[in-house]
Amino acid sequence: MKLTVVLPVITDAFTEEVRREVGAWVSPGTEVEVRRIARGTASIESEYDEALAGPGILDAVGEAAADGADAVFVSCFGDPGVQAAREIVDIPVVGGFEPAVLTSLALGERTGVITVLPNVLPMLHGLVRRYALTGRVGPIRVVDIPVLDLDAGDRLVDALAEQARAAVAAREADVIVLGCTGMLGVAAALQERLAAEGPFVPVVDPTGAAIMWLESQVRLGVRPSRTTYLPPRPKDRIA
Amino acid sequence: MKLTVVLPVITDAFTEEVRREVGAWVSPGTEVEVRRIARGTASIESEYDEALAGPGILDAVGEAAADGADAVFVSCFGDPGVQAAREIVDIPVVGGFEPAVLTSLALGERTGVITVLPNVLPMLHGLVRRYALTGRVGPIRVVDIPVLDLDAGDRLVDALAEQARAAVAAREADVIVLGCTGMLGVAAALQERLAAEGPFVPVVDPTGAAIMWLESQVRLGVRPSRTTYLPPRPKDRIA
Amino acid sequence: MKLTVVLPVITDAFTEEVRREVGAWVSPGTEVEVRRIARGTASIESEYDEALAGPGILDAVGEAAADGADAVFVSCFGDPGVQAAREIVDIPVVGGFEPAVLTSLALGERTGVITVLPNVLPMLHGLVRRYALTGRVGPIRVVDIPVLDLDAGDRLVDALAEQARAAVAAREADVIVLGCTGMLGVAAALQERLAAEGPFVPVVDPTGAAIMWLESQVRLGVRPSRTTYLPPRPKDRIA
Amino acid sequence: MKLTVVLPVITDAFTEEVRREVGAWVSPGTEVEVRRIARGTASIESEYDEALAGPGILDAVGEAAADGADAVFVSCFGDPGVQAAREIVDIPVVGGFEPAVLTSLALGERTGVITVLPNVLPMLHGLVRRYALTGRVGPIRVVDIPVLDLDAGDRLVDALAEQARAAVAAREADVIVLGCTGMLGVAAALQERLAAEGPFVPVVDPTGAAIMWLESQVRLGVRPSRTTYLPPRPKDRIA
Amino acid sequence: MKLTVVLPVITDAFTEEVRREVGAWVSPGTEVEVRRIARGTASIESEYDEALAGPGILDAVGEAAADGADAVFVSCFGDPGVQAAREIVDIPVVGGFEPAVLTSLALGERTGVITVLPNVLPMLHGLVRRYALTGRVGPIRVVDIPVLDLDAGDRLVDALAEQARAAVAAREADVIVLGCTGMLGVAAALQERLAAEGPFVPVVDPTGAAIMWLESQVRLGVRPSRTTYLPPRPKDRIA
Amino acid sequence: MKLTVVLPVITDAFTEEVRREVGAWVSPGTEVEVRRIARGTASIESEYDEALAGPGILDAVGEAAADGADAVFVSCFGDPGVQAAREIVDIPVVGGFEPAVLTSLALGERTGVITVLPNVLPMLHGLVRRYALTGRVGPIRVVDIPVLDLDAGDRLVDALAEQARAAVAAREADVIVLGCTGMLGVAAALQERLAAEGPFVPVVDPTGAAIMWLESQVRLGVRPSRTTYLPPRPKDRIA
Structure with a gap:
C-alpha cells in the first residue's frame, strides 16, 4: 500500500525526520510519501495556525488521493482538516489525535x-x-x-x-x-x-499510532462513512 | 459602536440583504459594516467549505479590528474561524451558533x-x-x-x-x-x-441573536478571555 | 419598554442601590421599576430562604405583568421562582444565574x-x-x-x-x-x-447580564416556550 | 419510631387515604402521623403550585420535628421543599422522587x-x-x-x-x-x-418506597449531611 | 422472610462475624443464613479474584433460591456475580455497592x-x-x-x-x-x-444498607426486571 | 510474533473456523494459536455464561503467556475476563468489543x-x-x-x-x-x-479489528498499564 504523510507546515524543516520516523513504523509492504503544504504556517500552535493551514492541507490530501495514495496521515495532533478531508476523498484519513x-x-x-x-x-x-x-x-x-x-x-x-x-x-x-x-x-x-x-x-x-491505524483500516477494508462525511456540493470556490 | 459583519462567502449575492437585515436589528447608535471574504466558497455547506473559508475570514476579522470595529459577527451558523479570530483580535467575535x-x-x-x-x-x-x-x-x-x-x-x-x-x-x-x-x-x-x-x-x-449578543458584550465591557484565546506566537506564515 | 426588577427580599435596604445600578445598565428607551416582596426573608442564602421567598416573588411577578411590564428580572443569583413565574406570565422572566x-x-x-x-x-x-x-x-x-x-x-x-x-x-x-x-x-x-x-x-x-438578556429577548420578539412552561390549571390556592 | 407524612395540599381530601396507605406500608413498630399544610394549593401539578406550597411544607416539617418525629415524608413526587427542609431539621426527610x-x-x-x-x-x-x-x-x-x-x-x-x-x-x-x-x-x-x-x-x-427508605435511614443511624445542608443563618423572615 | 448472605470467599474466617453483624441489622421477622462459596479466593481484591469467585457465587445463589431464600446478599462491595445471579433466580439479589x-x-x-x-x-x-x-x-x-x-x-x-x-x-x-x-x-x-x-x-x-435494601424490596413486592435480566438459554455448561 | 486466540467456549465447534479466519487476517510474520477453555459454556449469551467462563478464560490466558504468546485475543464481544487477564500477564490482551x-x-x-x-x-x-x-x-x-x-x-x-x-x-x-x-x-x-x-x-x-489492534500494540511496544491493572496479591485460591 501507499501511505501519504501530509506535513501541514510550509517549511521542509521536518520533512526528512518525518520520512525516517514513518519509514521505521510502517510494514514491509508499505510505501511512504511525505508532502508538505504550500500555504500555511511554519508550525501549528494555535487555532489561528490551524485555520491558515486548512486549504493547504486539503489541497495536499486531494492531490495525494489523485496520485493513488491508499491512506493519508495529516501529521498534526490537532487533527486539522481531517473531517473536511474525509468529505473529499475515498480513502482513510487520520490526524494525530x-x-x-x-x-x-x-x-x-x-x-x-x-x-x-x-x-x-x-x-x-x-x-x-x-x-x-x-x-x-x-x-x-x-x-x-x-x-x-x-x-x-x-x-x-x-x-x-x-x-x-x-x-x-x-x-x-x-x-x-x-x-x-x-x-x-x-x-x-x-x-x-x-x-x-x-x-x-x-x-x-x-505518529506510530497513526501509521498502525491507517494500515489496519486498509487491511480491514474500511474507510470513512458517507453518512457522516457527505461529498461537498459543487459550487464556486476560490482557494 | 461599530459592528462589522463578516460574510464568509466569495460573492455579493447576500451582501445587501444582510446589510438590510442587520440594520433592522441593531440599536440606534450602532453603525453596521458588511465585509465579504476574498478567498473561500459561494456558500458554506460542509466542513470542506468551512475550511476553505478559514483564511479569508481571519483576514476580514483582522482588517475589521484594524479599521476600528467594536465587535464582529461572522455570519455563518457553523461558527467558522470564530475560535481562531478570538486569538488575534481584542474585541468580541461571534458566529451564528x-x-x-x-x-x-x-x-x-x-x-x-x-x-x-x-x-x-x-x-x-x-x-x-x-x-x-x-x-x-x-x-x-x-x-x-x-x-x-x-x-x-x-x-x-x-x-x-x-x-x-x-x-x-x-x-x-x-x-x-x-x-x-x-x-x-x-x-x-x-x-x-x-x-x-x-x-x-x-x-x-x-442573525438577530448575534447582534443582540455583540451589543450586549460591548455594553457589559467584556471580551473573550486571554486564558482561553492566547495570542498566536510569531512565526512564518504564507496565506 | 418597561422592565421590572423583583427584589426578593423583605426590606428596602437594597432598593435604591439596585434602582441606580439597573438604571445605569438599561438602554435609553427602557423604563425601570423595582419591586420588593412582601413575604420572605431579609436575604437569600439557603434553600430555606429561597423557598420562603417563593410566593412573594410570584405575587410580585404577577403584579408586574398585570401592570404592563415587558420583562421581569428576579434579582437573585439562585433563580428563585423563575421557572414558576414563566408558567404564569406571558413576558420574559430571568433570574441572575x-x-x-x-x-x-x-x-x-x-x-x-x-x-x-x-x-x-x-x-x-x-x-x-x-x-x-x-x-x-x-x-x-x-x-x-x-x-x-x-x-x-x-x-x-x-x-x-x-x-x-x-x-x-x-x-x-x-x-x-x-x-x-x-x-x-x-x-x-x-x-x-x-x-x-x-x-x-x-x-x-x-445584574448587567440580566438586563442585556431581557432587552435582547424583547427586541428579538421571543418569550418562554409554552411547551415547557404550561399555564397552571385552575384550583384552590391559599397564599 | 414516629414517622410524619406531610401532605403538601390545603384540603383533607387525601388525608384518610394516605393515612391508611402509609399505615399498610410501615413496620409494626412505626407510628404514623399525617399533617396537611395550611398554605398552598389543592394539588401540586406545576412549578407554580410547588412554589406556593413551599412555606407551608417547611412549617409542617419544622413542627413535626419539634413534636418528636423521627423522619418525615413530604408526600409529593416533585420533592417540594425537601432540600430546604433538610437544612432546618436533624432527621431524615424525603419526598417521593x-x-x-x-x-x-x-x-x-x-x-x-x-x-x-x-x-x-x-x-x-x-x-x-x-x-x-x-x-x-x-x-x-x-x-x-x-x-x-x-x-x-x-x-x-x-x-x-x-x-x-x-x-x-x-x-x-x-x-x-x-x-x-x-x-x-x-x-x-x-x-x-x-x-x-x-x-x-x-x-x-x-409512597411505599419512601416509607422503606425512611425506616431504613433511621435503622442505619444516618441523616442528611451538614456539609450539603447547612443550617440557615439567622435573619429577618416574614412568612 | 429468609435472607441468605453469600460470602464469596473460600474460608470460614469471616462467617461468624458476618452472621453476627447481619443478625444485628435485620428486622425481628428475618431469618439469616450465611453461605460461603466452595471455589474462589480467600478475599476479593482484584478483577482476577472476582472472576475466580464467579461460578462459586452463582452456585451459592442458585442453591439459596432453591432452598427457599427470599433475598440474597452477595457480601462484597464489587457486586461480583450480581448481574448474572439476577438472570437465574426470581428473588432480589444485591451486592454491597x-x-x-x-x-x-x-x-x-x-x-x-x-x-x-x-x-x-x-x-x-x-x-x-x-x-x-x-x-x-x-x-x-x-x-x-x-x-x-x-x-x-x-x-x-x-x-x-x-x-x-x-x-x-x-x-x-x-x-x-x-x-x-x-x-x-x-x-x-x-x-x-x-x-x-x-x-x-x-x-x-x-452491609447494613444491603440488608435494609433487601428487606425493603421484599416488602415492596418487587424483584429484578426480566427485560434487563433475561433467563439464560439452555446449553452445555461445564462448571 | 505469536498471537493466541482464546475461544471462551467448551466445544471445538468453532475452533477450525476461527483458526482459518484469524489466519486470514494476520500479517505474514504472525503465528496463530487457538485455545478453547476447559470449563465454561457452549456459547456466551448472558452474564451468567460470561461468569461461568471466567476462570477458564483466565487459565487459558495465563497458560498462553507462559507458553510465550506475545498477545492474546479473547474471542468474545463481551470482553469476558479481559480486565482480569490484564492483571495477571505482561502482554496485550483484548476481547472483541x-x-x-x-x-x-x-x-x-x-x-x-x-x-x-x-x-x-x-x-x-x-x-x-x-x-x-x-x-x-x-x-x-x-x-x-x-x-x-x-x-x-x-x-x-x-x-x-x-x-x-x-x-x-x-x-x-x-x-x-x-x-x-x-x-x-x-x-x-x-x-x-x-x-x-x-x-x-x-x-x-x-475479529479483524482485534487482530489489527494486537499486532499494532506489539509493534508500538505498548501493553496495559500497571497503574490500572495491578498484579493480584498472593492468597489462597481454589479454582
Missing part, C-alpha cells in the same frame, strides 16, 4: 495527554469534547516548549517525564499520549524512564 | 435546531458536543434546501414549520433555532405560524 | 462562579446540573461574606480577586461570573484588577 | 417514570438532571389525568398499563416508577397486569 | 467511597460508570489495608477518618460510603468521630 | 452495534457505559439469532442488513460494528450490500 487517544483507551483507565504549549489546550480540550471522550481523558498538560524547539533531546524527555509523573501521581493518567506529532522518537525513552521509576505506564507515540 | 443556541437555553427545556442540508449535521452536532451542550440540544433537523435556494419565501417557511412541528411533537424541542444565517427574515413568520396552530414556541433568528 | 452563566460560555472555555457563602453551593451546583452545564462550569467558590455585608467595598474586591486568581491558576476558570446579584458595582473593578496582574479574564456582572 | 427512583436503579437497566400531566414534565426532567441520573432514567410519560381525578380505579390502571407497555416496547424502561404520590394502591395491580402480558417488569410505588 | 451508594445519594450532594487497596479502584470506578453515577460519586480513596487485615480496630477507624476528612475538605464528599463489606462494625464509630470534629457527615455501612 | 468499537469511532459520527440476542443487551450497554462511550455509540440492535445458529449464511447477512439499514435510517449509526465474534466472514458482504443500496457505511468485523 484520534489514533493515539483511541489506542490509549484500551491500555488503561485514564489517558493523560502531554502537549507543547498552553496555546493549544482549548483546541485539544475541544477535540476531547467533540469526540465525546471526556469520561476517559484527563486534563491535558504541557511541557511549555514550542514545536520548533522540540529537537531538544534529553530536555524534552526530562520535561515529559516530569509531567507524566505528576499526572500519574495525581491519578489523572494511567496511559500517556504524546500530544504533538513533532515529539518524534521519544516515546520509547519516556516509557522506559517511567518504568524504571515506578509501575509500567504505556506511552503512545501519535 | 453560540448566540442563538445560548439564547434559546433560557426559553425552554430543549432546543431544536433546523438547518439546511444533511451535509452539515456532523459539523453542527460536533459543535453541540464541543460546546458541551448535549444535555439540552436535541437531534438537529434539515429542510433539505441548499443555502443558495433559501430565498424560497413561503416554501422555506412551510418546510421549517413542518420540521418544527415534528420536533415539538416528538418532544425533541421546546424552542426552535434557525440553523443557518441565510434563513433571513423568516423567524417571526415561523413563530407566528406555530403559535397559530398550537402552544407558543419561540423561534430564535441567529 | 441563567443570563450571566450563558453569557460567560461564549467568552472562554470554562466558567468560574464566585458566590457569597458555602450555604448556597449545593443550590448553585444543583442549578448547574439542572441546566445541564456541568461540562463547562467549574467548581463554585465563595468569598465567605454574607449578603448583608457585601457593601464591603475594597474588601469584597480583594476577596473576589483572591478567589478568581486561584480559580484561574487551577485551570478551573477562564471567565469569572459574580455569583450573587448583591455584588453590585464591582465587576469592572475586579476585571481591571485581574488584567493588571495577568492575562485578560472577563468578569460577568449578573 | 428520590426513594422511588433510587430504588428502581437496582431493579433494571432503565427506569421509566409515568406521571399525571405534561405540566410537570419539565419539573421532573429537571429533577433527573439535578440528581444527575440522566444516564439511567428515560423520557417521562404521562397518563394525562389530573391529580384530583386519580381515584379513577381501573381507568388509572388501564392508562398506566398502556404507557408502561409503550415504554417497555420502546426500550425506554425496564422498571416502572409511578410518578405521583397520589397514584395510591395501584402499583401491585399494574405490576400483575404487566406480568400477565409479558416479561416481569417491577413497578415501584413512591 | 448498589444499596450503599444509592442510599448515600439521598443524604448529600457528593458521595465519597473509601475502600481497601488501590488494586480495586479501576473495578470500582468501572462500576460507577457502568451504573451511570459519575455525576455524584467523587474519586474513590483507599486506606491501603488488605481485606484480611481489616480487623484492625482503631487503626482502621483512624485510617478511614483520615481519608474521610481529606475527602470532605477537598469537597469531594458530603457522605462517606465504606467501600468494602469487610469493614464490619466501624461505620457508627467513624460517623461519631467525624461529627466530633466538624459538621455531621453520614457514614453508610454497606 | 474494545478494538471494534474504538476502531469505529474514527470512521463516522455514531456507531451502531448489531448483536445476536436481547439477552446480551444490558451486558453490552453496560460495557458502553463502563468504557464511557455513551456519547458516540447508539442503541444496540439484535438479529435475534443464537450464537450456535450463526452459520446461517445469507440469512445472517439479510438480518444484519435489515438492522443496519434501520439504524442508519433512524440516524442511530454511521458505522456498523458486528456485535458478536461468532459472526465470522460476513462483514465484507454486509458492507458491500449496504453500499449497493445507499451511501457507503463501513462495517467493522470484531
